[in-house]
Amino acid sequence: xxxxxAILWEVGAPWSVEEIDxxxxxxxxxxxxxxxxxxxxxxxxxxxxxxxxxxxxxxxHEGAGVVMEVGVGVSWLAPGDHxxxxxxxxxxxxxxxxRGHQNLCDLGAKMGGGRQITDGTARHxxxxxxxxxxCILGTFAHHTVVNEASCIKIDxxxxxxxxxxxxxxxxxxxxxxxxxxEVAPGDTVAVVGxxxxxxxxxxxxxxxxxxxxxxxxxxxxKREKAMxxxxxxxxxxxxxxxxxIGQITWGQMANKVIMTMGVGSGELIGQAMxxxxxxxxxxxxNLHPALESSVTMSGLxxxxxxxxxxxxxxxxxxxxxxxxxxxxxxxxxxxxxxxxITRRYPLEGVNDGYQDMRDGKNIRGVLVxx
Amino acid sequence: xxxxxxxxHGLNQEWSVEEIDxxxxxxNEVIxxxxxxxxxxxxxxxxxxxxxxxxxxxxxxxxxxxxxxxxxHEGAGVVVEVGPDVTDxxxxxxxxxxxxxxxxxxxxxxTGRQNLCDLGSQTFIGxMITDGTHRHFQKNGEPVTLMAKLGTFSEYACxxxxxxxxxxxxxxxxxxxxxxCGVATxxxxxxxxxxxxPGDTVVVVGxxxxxxxxxxxxxxxxxxxxxxxxxxxxKREKAMxxxxxxxxSSMAEALPAVMEMTWGQLADRVIMTPGxxxxxxxGEGMSLAGxxxxxxxxxxxxxTSTTASINLFELAMWQKEVKxxxxxxxxxxxxxxxxxxxxxxxxxxxxxxxxxxxxxxQINEGYRAMRDGENIRGVIVNG
Ligand SMILES: NC(=O)c1ccc[n+]([C@@H]2O[C@H](COP(=O)([O-])OP(=O)(O)OC[C@H]3O[C@@H](n4cnc5c(N)ncnc54)[C@H](O)[C@@H]3O)[C@@H](O)[C@H]2O)c1
Ligand SMILES: NC(=O)c1ccc[n+]([C@@H]2O[C@H](COP(=O)([O-])OP(=O)(O)OC[C@H]3O[C@@H](n4cnc5c(N)ncnc54)[C@H](O)[C@@H]3O)[C@@H](O)[C@H]2O)c1
Ligand SMILES: [Zn+2]
Ligand SMILES: [Zn+2]
Ligand SMILES: [Zn+2]
Ligand SMILES: [Zn+2]
Numbered sequence: 001x002x003x004x005x006a007i008l009w010e011v012g013a014p015w016s017v018e019e020i021d022x023x024x025x026x027x028x029x030x031x032x033x034x035x036x037x038x039x040x041x042x043x044x045x046x047x048x049x050x051x052x053x054x055x056x057x058x059x060x061h062e063g064a065g066v067v068m069e070v071g072v073g074v075s076w077l078a079p080g081d082h083x084x085x086x087x088x089x090x091x092x093x094x095x096x097x098x099r100g101h102q103n104l105c106d107l108g109a110k111m112g113g114g115r116q117i118t119d120g121t122a123r124h125x126x127x128x129x130x131x132x133x134x135c136i137l138g139t140f141a142h143h144t145v146v147n148e149a150s151c152i153k154i155d156x157x158x159x160x161x162x163x164x165x166x167x168x169x170x171x172x173x174x175x176x177x178x179x180x181x182e183v184a185p186g187d188t189v190a191v192v193g194x195x196x197x198x199x200x201x202x203x204x205x206x207x208x209x210x211x212x213x214x215x216x217x218x219x220x221x222k223r224e225k226a227m228x229x230x231x232x233x234x235x236x237x238x239x240x241x242x243x244x245i246g247q248i249t250w251g252q253m254a255n256k257v258i259m260t261m262g263v264g265s266g267e268l269i270g271q272a273m274x275x276x277x278x279x280x281x282x283x284x285x286n287l288h289p290a291l292e293s294s295v296t297m298s299g300l301x302x303x304x305x306x307x308x309x310x311x312x313x314x315x316x317x318x319x320x321x322x323x324x325x326x327x328x329x330x331x332x333x334x335x336x337x338x339x340x341i342t343r344r345y346p347l348e349g350v351n352d353g354y355q356d357m358r359d360g361k362n363i364r365g366v367l368v369x370x
Numbered sequence: 371x372x373x374x375x376x377x378x379h380g381l382n383q384e385w386s387v388e389e390i391d392x393x394x395x396x397x398n399e400v401i402x403x404x405x406x407x408x409x410x411x412x413x414x415x416x417x418x419x420x421x422x423x424x425x426x427x428x429x430x431x432x433x434x435x436x437x438x439x440x441x442x443h444e445g446a447g448v449v450v451e452v453g454p455d456v457t458d459x460x461x462x463x464x465x466x467x468x469x470x471x472x473x474x475x476x477x478x479x480x481t482g483r484q485n486l487c488d489l490g491s492q493t494f495i496g497x498m499i500t501d502g503t504h505r506h507f508q509k510n511g512e513p514v515t516l517m518a519k520l521g522t523f524s525e526y527a528c529x530x531x532x533x534x535x536x537x538x539x540x541x542x543x544x545x546x547x548x549x550x551c552g553v554a555t556x557x558x559x560x561x562x563x564x565x566x567x568p569g570d571t572v573v574v575v576g577x578x579x580x581x582x583x584x585x586x587x588x589x590x591x592x593x594x595x596x597x598x599x600x601x602x603x604x605k606r607e608k609a610m611x612x613x614x615x616x617x618x619s620s621m622a623e624a625l626p627a628v629m630e631m632t633w634g635q636l637a638d639r640v641i642m643t644p645g646x647x648x649x650x651x652x653g654e655g656m657s658l659a660g661x662x663x664x665x666x667x668x669x670x671x672x673x674t675s676t677t678a679s680i681n682l683f684e685l686a687m688w689q690k691e692v693k694x695x696x697x698x699x700x701x702x703x704x705x706x707x708x709x710x711x712x713x714x715x716x717x718x719x720x721x722x723x724x725x726x727x728x729x730x731x732q733i734n735e736g737y738r739a740m741r742d743g744e745n746i747r748g749v750i751v752n753g
Contacts, residue, residue: 098704
């Protein structure tokens with residue numbers, strides 16, 4: 001079939017929205033009519049080259065839609081089912097999946113290539129070429145074909161433009177606080193960068209019972225939004241925050257620091273570690289450029305204060321458990337998804353949406369298809 | 371196809387080895403040729419009724435009759451036929467049974483608790499866990515169900531792929547059979563569930579097929595003292611070979627000794643693995659446990675019994691915890707292969723667990739030997 005998709009042909013180019021050819025789903029695959037896709041910063045990393053995936057690639061990995069057709073052997077999904085895509089597939093069988101770390105599913109190894117999990121070929125084609133898919137999903141499109149391992153079935157009453165956010169940003173941010181940082185009641189938590197990810201780290205920290213939540217972002221609009229999402233204090237930079245946190249904690253500093261800036265920087269890790277107190281835990285969720293290989297920080301502090309520095313992928317959550325779980329929290333009023341969406345765009349507005357992200361105007365911009 | 375199978379027709383009856391007819395596998399099912407089956411105490415609980423739901427619940431569970439049932443849930447074998455759409459198993463693959471299925475998709479499977487997979491609820495009712503219909507029939511044409519939907523006391527069985535774990539072909543199938551329930555359950559009771567730490571004092575009550583592996587697990591986790599309690603002398607001797615440092619014939623006999631050797635601190639972990647766990651045994655087990663200790667309940671109690679003799683004052687003031695476990699709180703798809711790899715590397719004893727092998731026809735002799743305390747594990751072997 002024919003459909004529309006936003007393609008990145010080379011690093012630095014704008015997204016090109018054009019018609020593509022889409023093959024029917026093969027065994028174990030599913031054709032989905034997408035309803036909405038969040039515009040996460042990770043797709044911007046494709047454009048800047050920080051994330052060196054195989055191009056040309058259809059962007060987008062925060063999507064939700066309705067199943068139109070299932071391939072041979074897909075027994076648990078049927079046309080009409082609503083699905084959110086987990087940005088990491090989960091096979092449910094490998095050692096990581098079996099032990100409760102679906103975010104580290106062995107199928108994740110296929111993400112860089114962006115071709116179908118089953119046989120490594122492409123179902124998406126344009127200008128006579130095969131196309132890769134961001135996270136093997138390609139949600140900047142009206143339709144896509146993905147592996148069943150990427151599909152999470154959800155209840156039909158959840159609006160899909162909100163549901164899509166749980167495919168990446170919401171679980172990643174919320175889980176960074178709840179699972180990776182293990183925020184405990186009474187903690188002081190600093191969140192560095194209040195975009196689509198950081199906004200949810202704030203919400204997670206709040207639900208986990210943090211006493212003080214310091215949101216750090218250079219953009220004033222983000223700091224205002226942060227207060228609505230659970231922050232108790234804000235600062236415009238980590239330098240400013242060191243003093244603030246020192247004062248409000250009587251020098252104890254933060255128990256947890258969560259890094260959710262647009263682009264991570266090895267040179268800033270030392271500043272982040274300085275926000276953390278004794279036994280403080282610093283969680284690195286934001287992506288650093290692929291070729292960056294050094295980090296500046298005090299090794300002596302690390303030892304003498306027993307600080308911890310840990311990475312987190314998908315908020316260390318499990319797509320099949322956490323996407324439905326967070327949608328239930330939304331339904332119960334314990335998680336704000338409505339307030340995360342600053343602006344909606346049609347697929348053709350994808351470049352405007354990313355410009356607004358770069359300009360700090362959006363918590364999340366969302367592409368909405370009809 | 372035809373197969374010989376050991377089934378039981380009602381409470382307190384002998385196992386009866388009969389010919390059955392097995393239909394072709396449907397979606398997500400395969401036919402397994404069971405080559406080895408361990409004789410776990412849990413099958414005995416079917417015979418005695420400890421693990422048989424009361425008759426008044428049968429209708430609610432959608433069952434006309436709980437019996438007849440083909441026994442066996444510890445086993446390993448070879449796939450001889452696959453149903454349509456089965457992509458993760460092929461003819462010739464070696465598989466271990468998993469008495470808890472794991473779908474890989476439910477909330478529990480998705481959070482590292484495959485032993486609690488939602489499909490587990492289907493293992494006590496009617497036909498296949500795939501679609502509820504039957505594949506196994508007696509000579510008279512009536513359907514027969516399978517213990518844990520595995521029926522390893524049959525030469526062949528039709529089993530859902532969700533209940534099978536593919537294993538490497540260099541592993542002896544007898545070894546894999548033992549791991550599929552007893553070894554994993556016992557080992558995990560001491561490691562994953564009791565969280566035994568280096569230097570701990572661990573008590574294991576009942577050292578049969580499960581308890582012996584709790585002893586191995588505690589040893590691997592670095593326990594300083596491992597106290598094995600069993601009335602049967604042969605079991606106590608064996609326990610010393612598996613890593614126990616002390617043995618006693620009863621909890622009453624152990625108490626003063628454990629008190630003395632720990633300078634009054636008592637045990638950090640107590641693991642309850644006797645053949646049948648009666649409520650009044652819990653008080654004794656708990657009294658072996660010290661401040662801040664963990665007591666793990668692995669053994670099966672009669673299904674309808676609802677009382678246990680536990681001193682709740684001590685539970686609160688000494689901050690003890692009592693924890694149940696199924697499958698030693700392990701994840702079958704990750705941990706069965708992991709345990710087999712420990713066996714391969716020489717850190718887990720499996721061959722030594724097998725006291726005696728039996729052909730399927732001698733299953734009643736095997737269970738008599740278990741009741742009389744002659745076996746650590748008896749294993750049924752099919753050629
Ligand atoms: N680990 C994962 O699983 C995972 C998943 C999704 C996204 N990410 C990454 O998380 C990061 C955040 O993504 P997003 O979509 O929320 O981005 P975003 O652009 O929406 O938000 C980033 C925010 O960081 C702020 N910021 C930039 N520099 C800062 C600084 N020096 N100090 C404080 N704040 C600063 C920006 O003003 C912006 O508000 C990206 O690197 C993204 O690739 C990681
Ligand atoms: N929770 C689970 O997932 C799980 C899995 C498998 C088996 N089980 C249960 O675990 C229990 C043990 O199974 P097994 O196959 O090892 O049985 P087994 O018959 O091989 O061993 C039981 C041992 O307990 C000893 N014993 C009996 N009464 C005792 C007492 N009062 N004090 C000390 N020792 C005593 C016996 O002498 C025997 O050595 C059974 O109840 C079985 O159903 C539970
Ligand atoms: Zn993302
Ligand atoms: Zn996996
Ligand atoms: Zn068993
Ligand atoms: Zn499951």
